[in-house]
Amino acid sequence: MQVLKTGIIALSLTLICVRLSGQPAVDVKGEMALIPSGIYVPMYSSENETVPVNAFYIDRVPVTNNDFRKFAEEYPEWGKENVKKLFADQGYLKHWTGNSQFDLSLAQSPVVNVSWFAAQKYCECQGKRLPTIAEWEMVAEAGLTRPDGQNEAGFNRMILDLASKPNPTILPDVGTTLQNYYGVWDMHGLVWEWIYDFNSALTTGESRGSSSPDNALFCGGGSFQAKDVNNYAAFLRFALRSSLKAKYTVPNVGFRCAKDAANP
Numbered sequence: 229m230q231v232l233k234t235g236i237i238a239l240s241l242t243l244i245c246v247r248l249s250g251q252p253a254v255d256v257k258g259e260m261a262l263i264p265s266g267i268y269v270p271m272y273s274s275e276n277e278t279v280p281v282n283a284f285y286i287d288r289v290p291v292t293n294n295d296f297r298k299f300a301e302e303y304p305e306w307g308k309e310n311v312k313k314l315f316a317d318q319g320y321l322k323h324w325t326g327n328s329q330f331d332l333s334l335a336q337s338p339v340v341n342v343s344w345f346a347a348q349k350y351c352e353c354q355g356k357r358l359p360t361i362a363e364w365e366m367v368a369e370a371g372l373t374r375p376d377g378q379n380e381a382g383f384n385r386m387i388l389d390l391a392s393k394p395n396p397t398i399l400p401d402v403g404t405t406l407q408n409y410y411g412v413w414d415m416h417g418l419v420w421e422w423i424y425d426f427n428s429a430l431t432t433g434e435s436r437g438s439s440s441p442d443n444a445l446f447c448g449g450g451s452f453q454a455k456d457v458n459n460y461a462a463f464l465r466f467a468l469r470s471s472l473k474a475k476y477t478v479p480n481v482g483f484r485c486a487k488d489a490a491n492p
Contacts, residue, residue, distance in 0.1 A: 260285035261410045262489060266375075268362035279362045283489035286359055286367055289402035289413045290338040290421065290484045291350065297328045299350050306346055315345035319477040336401040338419045338482035344474040347422045351485035358424040359486035361469075365462070368415045370408040377408070384461070390417030391461040395480045416461065419482040426469045 263286055268279040300307045307327030311320050322341050324330040342350075344358075351357050359367075371377030378384070390405065405417040472478070 259288060260487060261288050261412050263363070263367055263410055266366055268366050270362075281360075281362050281366055284359070284363055285487040285489060286363065286410075286412060287356075287484035287486070288411060290419060290482045291347075292336050292402055293324075293330055293339045294335040296339040296342065296350065297330070299353065300328045303349075303353065306349065311346065313475075315475060316343040317475050317477055319479075320346070322477070323479070333398060337399040338402055338414070340399070340419055340479055340482045341477045342422075342481075342483070343477050344422050344426065344472070347483040348424070350483075354485060356485035356487045358422060358483060360424050361426070361428055363486055364421065364423045367408070367410060367412055368462075368465075370410050370412070370415075372406065373409060375409050387416045387461045391464055393417060399480075419480050420465065420468055420478070422481060422483040423469070426472055427474075 263284055265283045266281050268281050270277060270279060304310055304327065305312070308321040308324045309327050319341050320343060321339075323334065348358050369375070369377055371380035371383045374380055377387075400418065402418070403413045405414045407413050408415060468481075472481075
């Protein structure tokens with residue numbers, strides 16, 4: 229974790245958002261939902277472990293191809309053909325045909341095949357950031373009519389059904405799956421999403437109260453120490469995050485941005 233933090237600090241110092249147009253950051257009023265402060269219970273945690281979460285804003289929908297095109301035009305170093313190999317693998321924006329070109333049918337569908345570095349830099353250049361795992365999961369836990377979807381009839385089954393659907397060849401437009409209690413769309417069933425501290429999903433045996441590093445790490449054994457064994461969709465997210473590295477690009481992983489409520 230310390231290595232990632234050090235890398236993030238270094239990148240923040242070197243990858244500065246120098247706007248070609250000289251225009252101010254985008255006004256996000258109305259594009260983000262305000263999420264009140266609350267408590268997040270980690271999937272794998274000690275008996276009474278909770279994480280307090282301050283109020284924050286989060287994008288109502290994932291970032292689209294059209295959104296990212298504008299970013300790539302303004303910051304050409306993040307274009308399909310220009311990105312440095314240090315910050316993205318060979319799959320970067322592979323569904324695009326050029327630095328800022330793609331099929332028009334994809335304009336309002338979520339951008340995918342972007343690395344963590346690219347997603348974080350996009351958010352920084354909008355005056356935002358990627359949401360933390362605690363923030364993202366708090367929003368994901370919201371049902372259709374209440375903030376605690378786990379107590380909403382049929383919620384777990386609905387989310388699992390959405391998460392289990394195969395990805396279509398062309399991803400649907402954003403804002404077409406479900407709008408939750410907070411007015412946030414597409415938290416489930418459209419794409420998986422990058423989060424700021426995605427690699428905090430990586431665990432060792434010691435972090436699960438075991439002296440054996442590989443004890444309960446495989447074949448679902450870790451579920452015995454999970455807080456909610458019925459939330460299988462959360463297990464899927466945990467498994468995906470554990471498999472990622474910051475430069476990876478994945479055809480069904482997109483992102484959305486967040487912002488501290490103290491600085492809207």
